[in-house]
Amino acid sequence: MPLGILQDNKLEHVPGTSPLHELGRTDLELATGIDRGLLKHDATGQIVLVPQPSDSPNDPYNWPRWKKEMFTVVIAYGCGCVGAVGPLLTPAFVPLATQFDVPLQRFTLGCNGSCIVAIAVGSLLCNTLAVKIGKRPVYLVTTLGLAISCFWAAEVTSFPSLAAARAVQGLCMAPFEALIPASVGDIWYVHERGFRMAIFNLGVLGGINLASPIAGSVIQYGSFRIAMHAMGGAFVLMLLLVIFFMPESAFLRHDTLNIDTSIHDLETDMPEKKKPVQHIEDRPKSYTASSEPRDSYVKTLMPWTGYWNHVSFWRTFLRPFVVFASPVVMWATLLFTICISWLVLISITLSQIFSAPPYNFSVSAVGATNVSSFVASLLATLVAGPIIDGVAKYMAKRNHGTFEPEFRLPVMCTYLIFTAAGFFAWGESLYNEDPWPIPVIVCMGLINLGVQLGTTAVVTYVSDSHREEAAEAFAIMNFIKNIFAFGLTFYANDWLAAQGVRDAFFVIGGTTVAVTLTTIPMYIFGKKARSWVKRVGVLDSVLKVE
Structure with missing residues (x-):
């Protein structure tokens, strides 16, 4: 029972579990069945690379550092723009509902609800x-679609047209929520992912949080049309960044050691019939990945x-629904939905709360x-x-150099405490009508920190599991999260008006x-859950390529 995680004795190797640290040990072969000489390490020689890269210079894991970092910069900017366009109009929901002559609840449903449900489908x-x-x-097509739909929304003359433009925006926003985590996993190793996932989340949450202050002033002193035109310009710049610095990260990887996804201690991916590990050095010289030419920048x-x-x-369309059968994905969907959807509820009720007395913002x-x-x-x-990366590496060290995906979960205590x-x-x-710095600075700060x-x-x-x-996995997580958030748009404003803000948020807090x-229980039984998914083969019927 390593560090509280129940061991699994049904599989030789549980997918997700992998050696991460050698820590100067000489018994790694004996402890895990893996020959140290076959494993590739980071520049320090102390951390085993998980996943193991191929020898191809075109393998995203082998990209130059600058190329990986620029890819991440585009992710941060792109997710920031996508995060911004969703709540762009929320500070002005009350006056805009009056301008378009529709009830506030209907305006919220048409303006944000259509966008959210389109993200789910997208x-x-x-x-x-x-x-x-x-x-x-x-990424290219949807970024272009975001630019066009923003310019469309800036020129609408009716509420149905605005709702339609917002639906197109939602459809094009989807890949920057659902695919980015997988793209991060395509190019960064396990011990490097925590910070890059944080960058992804900062882009989305930063965009959400910065859009309102900027757009609020633009709308008040100009119009919502100016804000939408500016957003369209931001997506034009984003399109250029995607073109020049976001190459394809999907890669068919052959002849690599599966130390994290295999059910055996050591397994290779080879284009022909799999061969025993001891024969790796006897591969035909006619095919070696290292002989591939590096793709030119052009x-x-x-x-x-x-x-x-x-x-x-x-x-392929059914894959996300089948992946949902994994207990790991079920649990993550529940947490991810709760983590994000309450922020959506806050964003669509901010104008309702602070435009009214006693704040009159x-x-x-x-x-x-x-x-x-x-x-x-x-x-x-x-x-x-x-x-997140530090805790995982520290716990892997305590676990005799073996990494478990569950080592990511202790950080969830911060979510429980702060949020x-x-x-x-x-x-x-x-409820107490406290001075605005208390709810705005203290409370919202705690919520977003967590x-x-x-x-x-x-x-x-x-991503690790x-x-x-x-x-x-991220497609189904975003689908369910956005369907839930879409449901909130039907009753969020009326819920707060009928039940009161204290009772509503006490329910949310509980x-x-x-x-x-x-x-x-996910931390304790996570390894057994990963083993069960692999043993039962619940994913194989749909996920295996014929």
Whole structure:
């Protein structure tokens, strides 16, 4: 029972478990059945690379450092833009509902609800296309769609047209929520993912939190049309960044050692029939990955690399629903939905809360309430990577050099402490009509600090547990999360008006505590759950390529 995790004795090797540290040991072969001489390490020689890269210079794991970092920079900017466009108009919901002559609840449903449900559908569709043809074409087309839909929304003359533009925006936003975690897993090793997942979350949450302060002032002193035009310009820049610095990360990897996804202690991926490990050095000299020429930079700019997965379209479409059968994905979906959806509820009720007495905020002031959320998310990002990666490496060291994906989960205690406390305090402070710094700075700061740490831990855990099915896992997680958030748009404003802000957020806080406590059994039984998924073969009928 390593560090509280129940061991599994049914499989020789449980997928997700892998050697991470050698720590100067000479008994690694005896302890894990893996010949140390076959494993590739980082530059220090102390950390085993998980997953093991191939010898090909075109393998994303072998990209130059600058190329990986630029890819991550584009992720941060792109996710920031995508995070911003969703709540862009929320500070002005009350005056805009009046301007378009529709009730507030209907305006919320049409403006945000249509966007959210489109993200849910787009998550499944974009995942299917990404698995079939690769991720780059999907990123390119949807980024172009985001720019066009923003310019469309800026020129609408009716509420139905605005709702339609927002639906198109949601459809095009989907890959930057559902595919990015899988792209991070495509190019970064296990011991490097925590910080990059935090960057992804900062982009999304930072965009959400910065959009309102900026857009609020623009809308108040200009119009929502100016804000949408500016957002369209931001996506034009994003399109250029995707073209030049976001090459295809999907890669068919052969002749590598499966030390994290195999059910055996050591297994190789080879294009022909699998051979025993001891014969690796006897491969035919006619095919070696290292002899492949490195793709030129100009070639990587092609919109499509020719990547093609021969599995059927409908089988690919069904993959996310089958992956949901994994207890790891079920649990992560529950946590991910709770982590993010309550932020959606807060965003669509901010105008309702702070435009009314006793605060009587202007549109720009309502938008400015999110500044503290951005600062909290930024601070959380600075510590999320070192904490999540650091805890995992420390626990792997304590576990005799063996990494378990469950080592990502202890960080969830920060989500329980900060976010739950923030929700309770938010409801109480607004009920007591406390001065605005208490709910805005203290409460929203606590909530976003916890959410950033919690979501980073969840997505990293899923990526480590189901590396080969990461895209499908995040697609179904985003689908369910957005369907739940869409449901909130039907009753959020009326719920707060009818029940009161304190009772509503006490319910939210209590729900958050109950759901987060499920992390304890997930940590204890997670390895057995991963073993069960592999032994039963619940994913194989749909995930295996014919």
